[in-house]
Amino acid sequence: MRTAYPILFSLALCGTMVAAASSPSTAQSGWVALARMNADTAKADFSATTSTRESRLGHALALLSGAEKTATNLQNCRRELIDLRDEDSSDDYGIAATYYLARIAQHYEKEPDIAAIISTYRDLLSRHPGHPVAELAAPKFAILLLYADVASDEQDARFNEIEALLPSLKHPHNQRDTRLVLADAFLRLRRNQERAYPLINYCLDRGLILRSTRLNQYLLQAAEAARMLGLRSEALRHYERYIETFPHDDKTDEVRRLVQRLNGEPEHA
């Protein structure tokens, strides 16, 4: 009987080594499946190795995929994320767990505690600057802060807070999305072309806007803002890029007329 223990131990060790060796590939295939919204395959892949924090995060997100189907999925997802965060809130998986717990609170609670969610986003951004997941909070933070019913002074302060956040953002998609949320809010809530235009222009000049419907909207918005601000050459540059990028849009003919009109006018810029 005594000799059985070393054999069992060796077998267990081998098993663990095999599982550990196969874990990156199953986690990877789990992420691929989840990226394609194939939650069942992702769940199976992540369940195969629940020993790593990466697999546990993947499993939790796979459960979140099925959260619309049953409340149990959401409960289990939340429990897993809380465990991940409580075990270590500052490694990659703890940070991701904190972020997704805030997203769940924002989008799955009947009456979300917006102040608490804002505070979590603010915390993530200040404690983990440049982290790929923590930084995702920036545009979400901006949306919650700006589209709230607050007094004008408070709104000013919020605009300034988001503007001050911009230089700290490291990832191009977060730089872009936070700027565009801010620009849209300047336009929608304040009709302020002057502060919105440089934000949009920044994204256009660096080729950060990839989706064609979005590029269509912001190229036209930038051109119109520049025209209204009297920046004639800037306006022409955006209009011409619009015509070149969207030669068959139903607005292109009108844009051509605007270019002709601008070219026929004396320079104001």
Place this chain on the structure above:
Amino acid sequence: MPRISLRLIGVCSLVLIAFGISIWRVALPRWEENHGGKTILRFCHWQLEPGVRRAFDALVKDYEALHPNVRVKQITIPGHIYLQWGSTQLVGGQPPDLMQIGQGISRGIYFNDFLPITSYVSAPNPYNAGGPLEGVPWRKTFHDGMRGSFDAKTMECFGASLCNNTLRIFCNRELLTKVTGSDTFPTTFAEFRQLHKRLQIYNQEHGSSLLLIAGSKFSSQIFFRNLSANQTQKLGSRLNPLMDFPVDDKDFALSYLEGSWDFNDPAIQQGVRLISEAAAMMSPGFSQTGNDQAHLQFAQGHAMLMVLSSLQATGIIEGSPFDVTIHPIPQPQLDDPDYGPQMRGPIAEPALKTYGAFGITRSSRHPEIALDFLRFITSQKSCRKYSRLSRNLPTVIGIEPAEEMRPFLPNMEGYPAGPDLKTHAAVIALVEQTRHLLAPPISSPEQYLATLKDGIRDAMHTDLNRHIRNSFFSIRLVEPSIGANIQLAASQPDNDELISKMSIQLGAQTDIEASAYYTQMRLRKVDGLTP
């Protein structure tokens, strides 16, 4: 010994025969595959137009000639039962290998039912080898870059399409010549009105009861929408302080609730008058008439015109015992004293966009053959043939449309369309229910607007709240997928395709989220819930 009635024997026999036929129908494809040694590939769609079916038959024949071991079956299902039929097939786990996506199939969650083909669309289509599109990525061989087949939430591609359409008026040339003495078709709404008057005079003189337009519910919707969108061009731009272009339909509804415009606005008053005038040109009872009945009226020579999409062209042209000519819908001009003042100019048509892509079903037993067939039918050579036989505009680049199809090409010269009352289902339903007040015998724009006014606020509220709910649903739906792409991107920092996909997903989610919160904020103000 008990006697068994003949009736019982008859009923039992019928049941057995029906059962046998059902088994035979279900088992035949499998039997053919197992014993005939051939792979059976099935594809289904709702394009019942004869030209489309014939064109697909021709492509199938070509494909089978190239691949003698494959037999391809075309299944056509009427559009009004496509959703029910398709859903049953998908749930039953035995759908055709390729299904046309649309009419409610997939409901935006493509991954449940279809396989993504994203990894293949950046590679060249092998069936374009030896031609001018050799080496060109499959995606770039389409006029719209396959935009119609991409799911914005996941940025995955779910199929390829041969379908697009434009809206046109089909005219019985003989009747036009008989009534007006010329085959010149009106190009402006004022001339169109003249044509209607000439027809009324002709009817009085000849004791006939010819109609101007064989109307149907579908054609009236597209005809009226086309006309009313030019009356809101200036109003739509006035409501947009951020640029000199009209607001979209959602902002149009929100600005109504905020009191920025009302039904006394000249744009609305004239738009309604224009629709009322157009309704008087259509056959009586058009809002309860189907396309088939309207087509019959037209084919029998009871009506001079029909308003339909280019997809129906072959059916109409071949099913009519007279010359059919194709024309754009005549629009009011700026010098029109009634309708010109509210316009910026005739509306420009957008570029052709594909729709109704064929997706490879998840339960397909031959996904690789389905992909191969999809590549074959969307090659330049096949698309040229399809386009010629179906009289559809080509979706693949580098194909010159046939002379008779040129009238279907979109006219992109003009001005952007104004907004319309078509935010979502509740407003559309209210407008459709009330529209009869604009048509004879009532023809009362005042009564129409008064009735609309009673229900429009509630309907807009319902639609905007639904829009917000749908937006939040999309945000939740895509969250785990984005999370996964972030993890994948962290381990593959040089994978540009993955990083751009993730970036686009994030941008789309942020846009949807910001727009939903902004709409919510404006609605709260409308409801007086905030200062």
